[in-house]
Amino acid sequence: MSGTSGTITALQAALAAEQAASYAYGVLGAHLTGQRFAAASADCVAHERARDRLSGMITVRGGQPRPAAAAYQLPIAVHTSAAARSLAVTLERQVAAAYLGLVAVEDPVLRTFAATNMRDCAVRGARWSGRAQAFPGLSRPR
């Protein structure tokens, strides 16, 4: 992807995913206790920080960060601790995929930021699921 407009599109895609994850972690954290609640809180803060950095990156490039929605349709209905953990795994996988476009921009600083965030998502996903993926973020062979 090249040019400012392509870069801002990639930043907006990552921002949208981080906004959704920040919201969803708030929901799923309510169904967890003890160490799991603490882990969810820490992961929520990580997504909020990434969200804020992405907003700043869009602004300095002359773009307008798209605002977060008031609420999001969650991919999993959360009524139990197990469902909350399952949602955390799904979120991390979705956010990792949302950074792929940003890994492909020309700016090496943005590439590194995106790859580092993809990695953080994979690590959090592995902590929640006890499993890794061979190709986090990539849904099909490339």
Add this chain to the structure above:
Amino acid sequence: MAQPSRRLVLTAAAAGSLTIAGCKGITALGPVPKLGHDVVTLEHAINAEELMVARYRSAVTALAAEIGPGAASVKGKSARAKAEVEGILTEHEAHLERLKARLVLPRRLATARPRPSPAPPPLPSGRHAILAELTAAETTASDRLIRWLTDAPPALAQLMASIAASEAAHVVLLGHPGGHR
């Protein structure tokens, strides 16, 4: 006189076909051109992944040896570690396959630059030491891929970022074989 090897015969046949076609042989084509930076980056990634696969295969063998006679609790932990390491090995083999699929070299270049298979590095003995060694290798490999991807072509950068993420997730599994939050 010894029988010529199959490779020699093939080389001779190739030289003959060049002569028949009126060519002056491979030297007439000039020096083998240098590889592009993209290809060098990809080759580095492939070499690193080959080394990782070799390291994991050694680890599986070493952990299997630990599951011999011994206390049941030790055997259970070694069995869990071996199962985890085998699962991660499968993912590294997939990484290697996906990276190699991207490497398309003209035959002349590939022939001019044969790549030796990496020798498995020696592993320490004992389950804890083996897992620590693999953890360090994964961390190093993940960091290195993120450094390399900054000037790779976009699609290769995405693949490298994904593999770097996978390797970092392996560190979590190696720290807690068979466990999660």
